[in-house]
Amino acid sequence: MDGSSPRRRLTADDWTGAALQAIAEGGLDAAAVEPLAKRLGATKGSFYWHFSNRRALLDRTMETWEKVHTDAVIAATSAAPAAPERLAELLEIVFGSIGEPLELALLAAVDDPSVGAAVARVTERRVDHVAGLYRAAGLDEAAARSSAVAAVALYLGHAQLAAAAPSTLPEGAAWTAHLTRLGELLAPRP
Template structure:
């Protein structure tokens, strides 16, 4: 990564530290999120870091909170629909996460989930995000006319399919992965039962 310019140095705020820390987490794991490395890449002194954060743990907490809030907000936005458009939105959600995954977002998600395996605070943030995603997807399926039980089951299938597929390397998969995805999408969205 390049060092930030002199102009950035004067306008550096807390969010710049959090953003870069999140990028380093995705690239190098938790061990790669070091104050010295952040300060060097931002082109500032470590004193600037301590102006915004008490210590590294406070930065890590801010990374988790920023990630959690962003994912919960995105989940709620993805679930917005009217009864007439719910099934169409379900298909768009499945496609957005599995056909056109945000590779940077996937790396961040994987890094935070890895961190959560060893840290209770990170695990709580992941649990909050998972709960929000499943609840929002369930509500979307309910809006689309499914029973509560069927909506929950389909929400879980949507979540595991979309995120699982987004983390896979397609070049090593069967040539018909696109066709298989379309079949799974029809199954999850209920199009095959019509």
């Protein structure tokens, strides 16, 4: 024996996790089979054990992104006791992750069928969820939908600012005050 420990067998989740990280760091092109294999210290054979092709990897990667970045947020904000607290919780969660580049990398790659379909589906789910929070707070259907679209757009705009011009966003106590002001702007007004 050479004293080295046996390598752990990679799972499909290892590949999708590496793909998400690669997309965040280098865009969709970074989630190619060979660079991912190198990143994971694996062979292309390991990839093909789990996926028939890159499209299958991207489809599964987008499912993973949806679970982690949408399903989990929806579950967390559905647990708060009342609609205003749910909106406040949502604001805290999503604006707390503003500096993460993955969302913008995916938005930049919506021309890809897997990414475009997932981004469209996730965006609609997010708007629907936020609209539900506004309806629970007393807004009618049209006002809830309009407020939800504005809230999601505000989030995406902040994500763009964080990526393109991070110095435009406040830091520290000023960021906390900024979040409070956003909460006031986004508060339901029946």
